[in-house]
Amino acid sequence: MDFDDRAGPEFARDDRGEYLLEEVPLTAEAIEALNLMPPQVKDALLDAIRARSLTAPVA
Template identity: 85%
Template sequence: MKQRVRAVLLTDHGTMLVINRIRPGIPAYQVLVGGGVEPQDADLEAALLREVREEIAGEAADLRPFCQLENDKGEAEDFYTAQILSWDFDDRTGPEFQRDDRGEYLLEEVPLTVEAIDALSLMPPQVKDALLDSIRAGGLTAPVA
């Protein structure tokens, strides 16, 4: 069973970054930046920082554990919050972007509000619930520039 890591990437605009997945034959949905932990990764945080670099050519800081969930494949996924310092979606390098059969990946900033998060089709669905609970409790905020 593969270990996975994902990030709730908080911007200084009071938003978070999500990747819109558009694939033929299924409704669009969103995912958080992240992926599988590789043998060369020193730990979960190193894996997550690598995934941020690959998927959005980004640099993140202040990683904090957010929640751990099991996805529909039975894989453990560790979610972190992190401050995203920079990103350039055009310079992404992840192997998934090299395959034509994977559909589209579109980066979007989403406000950290109950309404905006509730409108997402975020996968896995349990992370959406965790985000909503955290926002309602006042625990998920980003500094506003």
């Protein structure tokens, strides 16, 4: 995860606010607490986690 690798028009404009990277556990509880946009991203992640088709690596 390298913030310097970001790309897209949202990063080219200083007047659009601040974009911060934040590491989040890949759990339903953690994803539910996020304000992900568009909301379909959040729904897709939650569906995959609950179906156990998307899992976090075991430490």
